[in-house]
Amino acid sequence: MHNLIDITSDLRAGILIQKAGIQTTVQDLGRRGLRHLGISQAGALDATSLILANKLVGNPEHYAGLEIVIGPLQIVFQRATWFALCGANFAAELDGKLVAKAWRHFAQAGQTLCLQGAQKEARAYLAVDGGIEVESILGSRATDLQAGFGGHQGRALRKGDVLTLGQPRLFKRSVGVLQRCWTPEIRAIRGPEFAQFNSCARKKFWQQAWRVSSQSNRMAFRLEGDKLERESSSELLSHAVLPGVVQVPASGQPIVLLADCQTTGGYPRIATVIEADLWKIAQTPIGQHFCFIEVDLNTAIAAQEKWQRELRRMDSMEYA
Known part of the structure; x- marks a missing residue:
């Protein structure tokens, strides 16, 4: 004291x-x-x-x-x-x-x-x-x-x-203050091109443990696991991307975009990590594994609102 x-x-x-x-x-x-x-x-x-x-x-x-x-x-x-x-x-x-x-x-x-x-x-x-x-x-x-x-x-x-x-x-x-507990489950919602992947790839994305590659940086985390195949090989027009978007390039290995990511991209977006769990991506060490857990938009909004309530509670605490 x-x-x-x-x-x-x-x-x-x-x-x-x-x-x-x-x-x-x-x-x-x-x-x-x-x-x-x-x-x-x-x-x-x-x-x-x-x-x-x-x-x-x-x-x-x-x-x-x-x-x-x-x-x-x-x-x-x-x-x-x-x-x-x-x-x-x-x-x-x-x-x-x-x-x-x-x-x-x-x-x-x-x-x-x-x-x-x-x-x-x-x-x-x-x-x-x-x-x-x-x-x-x-x-x-x-x-x-x-x-x-x-x-x-x-x-x-x-x-x-x-x-x-x-x-x-x-x-x-x-x-x-109390700290959050890191767990190897990261919540995400389906992306705009989720349905373009074959049924096997859609199951693999949610069911397997993905390893963080040593090729990861502040722009994106590259993941290693079973290859994800699309049903269509057609190219996509460039579109806006944001931190949390999970892209799948031709290699079939997902890429999770982070804070320094580019503003546009052309890879199919299989999912998006919810905002309340983006910190878990950042705190996952190279070589460690995690799994994606599918949630809906309402769950994503509720999770963020819960975190905002915690911050407001901290603001009301007496620190002086």
Whole structure:
């Protein structure tokens, strides 16, 4: 239990990256409403974990934080800072003292936070009070690695980078929230071209366990399993695609589109992962298996509304 902390020194100071890990990026909730211009959404792959971390440190949910994929990550806080880690359970220490995920923690100026490999799941999210204040481009601070803009110089972080923090907050104590439990079942609804696949392929899609390929990235997760065959070999006209859409190219191996995906595509869409379960895709490690569970549109809407109610409940909690 901390006493009321007096934030002093340079309030605009930031965090120094001493070890950057692999593909650590600045992300917020991404760019919305620009797909008709060919601009991808980008943003946190597991948006709900970033939202939880932001709420723990008193930020609006859209504030920018760090998406951490593979350690080691080592950062030095240049001002007194409240921070929270959500998502994957990385081995984390603050000046050698273990740090629990899904809790708000306090760091003095000069203290070092170290994250090693994830013990479970794939991506962790670090939020700091005031958020990370890189330049906002097209209404977002998210890093678009494919287009090379946003975030910090449009790229993954490197040793020696310094990120400016926003206005600090005052809190009296640490606090935590309940975390979601990852399960190997991901809910999806049928896609527009579902009926174009033969009966065997339609059954296989829902019944078999799909393995996440090492060829996966922030644009899409490529899956490995039995080949899915279409009844028709005719080509499709290009159409709009969104994160969560499951395409099936000529190889017959599904591709689940993620936040950095293109805005149009021509592969048949066999299914779409519901929004409430997109975080499960992001948190599935390379080489791990999962199954798709078929649900209808009403179930998808209800699942998202349930999550929104949980967020509103958090807003009503006293964190100060």
